[in-house]
Structures are given as structure tokens and as C-alpha cells.
Amino acid sequence: ACRESTKSKSAASRRGSKGSRIEMVAPRGRRSPSGPDRRPQAGGGERSAGGAAASEQKAAARVSVNQPAPPPKFNAGADRISALPEHLLLEILERLDLREAVRAGALSRRWRRLPKHLSRVDLDVAHFQGATPLEAMDAFTGAARSLLAVVPLAESSALKSLILGFYMPSPPHLSTIGRLVQDVVSLGQTECLEFCISLPSPSNTVPQRAEIGRQFMSFCQAYPVAFSWLTSLALERLAFGHSDITELISSCGRLRRLTLRTCRLVDLPFVLKIDTPCSGIQELKFLCVGCTRIDLISVPKLRQVVCHSWISEKLPLHFGYVPELRSVLLDSRAMAW
Structure with a gap:
């Protein structure tokens, strides 16, 4: 009997301990967040990471809209000027002296044809060196021929202003100048045409100056189209007859300024x-x-x-x-x- 009572007490104690262990286990819905069985919710971290990435992308988009794009990177040896469009290159050349513009045209194949598209050409024989006035006129007419050679209308920009200063007398050179000027003004786009004509030496006698004056009047009559577009004329150290100046002004229909x-x-x-x-x-x-x-x-x-x-x-x-x-x-x- 003692042994049976002892067994029943130990079985009761075992049941009591097992029941107490069951009471200590918290239900699933009431599990404490700080308990040992805490587990992260599946997909929660991924959703929060995705939301953060989307926010960063939107912020970056707003920054890219409000801020200009960074400038392009060039190599250290890149030619940035030649990369400009042609109308900007012409704007640069227009602001240079004509000699500097022609020299710039020799920099590359692309630049070489730009001086022919200038809207203003001011060419003076005094800019050309030569042992004699004849050699200076040779250089002058060569430069005029290279600059004023007419290009097709579809490729040419309008030559608005043409100013030429040259010596008298030189019949071959005068004929070259007359033909070149007539070709330019025949396009109908020239607004200003100026001639500055003088003698290379101030020591000419009166008969020599009179002969040169007659050659000038013949030059005017030989190229009437060129002189009809003339807007300004300056003559130095020439001699004329009584009616020459009246005839000259009458033949130059667009002439506005005359200097003697x-x-x-x-x-x-x-x-x-x-x-x-x-x-x-x-x-x-x-x-x-x-x-x-x-x-x-x-x-x-x-x-x-x-x-x-x-x-x-x-x-x-x-x-x-x-x-x-x-x-x-x-x-x-x-x-x-």
C-alpha cells in the first residue's frame, strides 16, 4: 500500500509538472515580440528596401530635371573651335583683320573655304609687300581672285560689303579687278562697294597724271556694271578734264560719297x-x-x-x-x- 501511494503521488507530480509546462507556453497570437521565438515577417524587409529604392530614383529624377546636364568631356588635344558650326566660325572670322582671316583659312581643309563666305572684304594694296608697285599689284590681284571667285548661290553667303584700294595705272590688273567686281555685284546682294584709287608715287608730272586720269575714265567705261554699284569713291593725285567728274558721277547711279x-x-x-x-x-x-x-x-x-x-x-x-x-x-x- 505504501508503494502504491508513492507511485500515485509521483504520477500526480509528473502530471502537475507537465501541466505547468503547458501553461507557460504562450499562445501563437499573443507571443511577445521580445521572446526567443521572434521571427521577421516574410517579405517585409524586401518591401521596405524596394520602397527606399523607388524614393531614391524619384529624387534623382527631380535633381536631373532641375540641374543642367554636365558639359561633354573633351580630350586634352581636341580642337574645340573646329567643332563649332560654320555660321559661328564665320562670325569669328568676320571679327578678324582680313589677313588674319585668310591665314586662319589655311589651318585645315574645312577652314580653307570659309574666307570665300565672308560678308565683308576690305582689301588694300598697301597690305602687300613688293619690290615695286607692280609686284604689290600682282599680290593684290591674286588675293582678290582667291577671295572673290564666285561660288554657287546655294553655297555662298551674301557679300554685303566690298572695299578695294589699289594703284593706277595697270591695265592688266584693272581688267582683272573689273571682271571680279562685276561677277560679285551681278549676284545682286552687295550693299556697299568702295574704291580707293591712288598713284604709287607722288612724283608724277602733270601730263603723266592727266594720262592716268584718262586711263581711269576708260576703266570706268569698260566696266559699267561694276561702277553702277559703286557707293563710295576716293581718288588721289589724278588729273581730269572739266567734264570728267560730272560724267563719272552720272555713270555711278548708286554713288553716295566722292572724295578728291x-x-x-x-x-x-x-x-x-x-x-x-x-x-x-x-x-x-x-x-x-x-x-x-x-x-x-x-x-x-x-x-x-x-x-x-x-x-x-x-x-x-x-x-x-x-x-x-x-x-x-x-x-x-x-x-x-
């Missing part, structure tokens, strides 16, 4: 008469002109007259029909008697 520097008349009386009722000339300059009187008989569009250092004791200017004249500038050195 140290020019003179050939025969007595030394009276320069200008009678051009149909011309549009607006400015006349007489600088050290060898004549006793200047008669402006009819110059209806004339607005300004400049007279400097005349040879007579009295004012040489005599005004006829000049209804639009606004300015008269007189300048002469004092004379002692």
Missing part, C-alpha cells in the same frame, strides 16, 4: 563744274584740290560738302541748286600777304 584728294584739273580755266541733276550723291569732299573754283550747279541730293586747303585767295565754292544741303565744312591754312 590732291587731284587737279588739266586745262585752264581751273573751274570744276558738277552738274548732276539725276544723281543721288550726298557727300562731296575736296581735299587740296588744284582748281580756282568749284561750281555745284545742280546736285539735288547733296547734304554735306567738305573743302580743305584750296589754292585761291577766295572761297572756291559756288552753290547752285542744292536744296538738301545741311553741312558745309571749310578748313584752310592761314595765308600771309
Whole structure:
């Protein structure tokens, strides 16, 4: 009996201990988050990581919209100027002296044809070196030929302004210049055409200057298209007949400015008469002109007259029909008697 009671007590104790162990186990729904059986929810970390990545992408997109793209990277030896479009390269050349623009054209095959597309060409024989004036004119006409050779209209930009300064006399050179200028103005896009013509030596005699003056008038008559587009003309150290200047102005329909520097008349009386009722000339300059009187008989569009250092004791200017004249500038050195 003692042994049976002892067995029943041990079995009861075993059941009590087993029941107590069951009570200590918490239900699944009430498991403490800090308990030893805590496990991360499946997919929760992945969803949070994906959301963070999406937020970063949106932020990067906003930054890329608000900030400009970084500049392209060039190699240290890359030619950035030649990579520019042609209209920008022409803008650069337009701001250079013509000699520098021509030299720049020799840098590469692409640059070589750009000077022919300049909208302004200013070419002066004084820029060319030569042992004689003839050699200087050879270099001048060669440069003019390379710059003014007409390219097809589809490829050419308009030559708006052409300024040429050259020597007289030189018939072969004059014919080259006349043909080149006529080819350019025949395109109908030239707005400014200027000639500055002088003698290479100031020591010419009066008969020599008169002969050169006649050659100039023949040059004007041989290329009427070129002279009809002329807007400004400056003549230095030439001698003319009484009616040459009137004929010259009348043949240059677009002429607006005429300058006579140290020019003179050939025969007595030394009276320069200008009678051009149909011309549009607006400015006349007489600088050290060898004549006793200047008669402006009819110059209806004339607005300004400049007279400097005349040879007579009295004012040489005599005004006829000049209804639009606004300015008269007189300048002469004092004379002692």
C-alpha cells in the first residue's frame, strides 16, 4: 500500500509538472515580440528596401530635371573651335583683320573655304609687300581672285560689303579687278562697294597724271556694271578734264560719297563744274584740290560738302541748286600777304 501511494503521488507530480509546462507556453497570437521565438515577417524587409529604392530614383529624377546636364568631356588635344558650326566660325572670322582671316583659312581643309563666305572684304594694296608697285599689284590681284571667285548661290553667303584700294595705272590688273567686281555685284546682294584709287608715287608730272586720269575714265567705261554699284569713291593725285567728274558721277547711279584728294584739273580755266541733276550723291569732299573754283550747279541730293586747303585767295565754292544741303565744312591754312 505504501508503494502504491508513492507511485500515485509521483504520477500526480509528473502530471502537475507537465501541466505547468503547458501553461507557460504562450499562445501563437499573443507571443511577445521580445521572446526567443521572434521571427521577421516574410517579405517585409524586401518591401521596405524596394520602397527606399523607388524614393531614391524619384529624387534623382527631380535633381536631373532641375540641374543642367554636365558639359561633354573633351580630350586634352581636341580642337574645340573646329567643332563649332560654320555660321559661328564665320562670325569669328568676320571679327578678324582680313589677313588674319585668310591665314586662319589655311589651318585645315574645312577652314580653307570659309574666307570665300565672308560678308565683308576690305582689301588694300598697301597690305602687300613688293619690290615695286607692280609686284604689290600682282599680290593684290591674286588675293582678290582667291577671295572673290564666285561660288554657287546655294553655297555662298551674301557679300554685303566690298572695299578695294589699289594703284593706277595697270591695265592688266584693272581688267582683272573689273571682271571680279562685276561677277560679285551681278549676284545682286552687295550693299556697299568702295574704291580707293591712288598713284604709287607722288612724283608724277602733270601730263603723266592727266594720262592716268584718262586711263581711269576708260576703266570706268569698260566696266559699267561694276561702277553702277559703286557707293563710295576716293581718288588721289589724278588729273581730269572739266567734264570728267560730272560724267563719272552720272555713270555711278548708286554713288553716295566722292572724295578728291590732291587731284587737279588739266586745262585752264581751273573751274570744276558738277552738274548732276539725276544723281543721288550726298557727300562731296575736296581735299587740296588744284582748281580756282568749284561750281555745284545742280546736285539735288547733296547734304554735306567738305573743302580743305584750296589754292585761291577766295572761297572756291559756288552753290547752285542744292536744296538738301545741311553741312558745309571749310578748313584752310592761314595765308600771309
